[in-house]
Amino acid sequence: MNSLSGTVTVAVHADVDDSLLDRETSDTLHVLVMASDARNHSSITQLTVHLTDVNDNGPVFRAALAGSYIGVISENSLVFTQPLTVLVCTHRALV
Numbered sequence: 001m002n003s004l005s006g007t008v009t010v011a012v013h014a015d016v017d018d019s020l021l022d023r024e025t026s027d028t029l030h031v032l033v034m035a036s037d038a039r040n041h042s043s044i045t046q047l048t049v050h051l052t053d054v055n056d057n058g059p060v061f062r063a064a065l066a067g068s069y070i071g072v073i074s075e076n077s078l079v080f081t082q083p084l085t086v087l088v089c090t091h092r093a094l095v
Contacts, residue, residue, distance in 0.1 A: 001035075008031075008049065010031075021051065023053050027050060027051050028048060030047070030048055031046070031047045032044055032045075032046055033045055033046075033047045059088045059089070062089065069086055
């Protein structure tokens with residue numbers, strides 16, 4: 001916690017499961033915060049953090065689940081037809 005701005009920055013230690021900060025698992029986190037001064041006066045309170053969503057899942061090509069995309073265009077074709085449709089979605093849409 002920044003002593004001037006009050007901004008709380010949360011990082012997960014390597015030994016801790018990082019799903020604790022996964023908004024899809026829980027959108028609220030409860031943290032105990034202790035503040036102290038130079039005279040060893042201190043106080044503890046519970047801080048409630050509301051996690052906001054970020055786009056942490058990259059796109060998924062649907063063909064990756066079933067094979068691959070193949071499109072063919074004839075070299076001498078006078079009329080353009082749609083040779084291929086590529087479907088992309090987020091990981092969440094697949095779940």
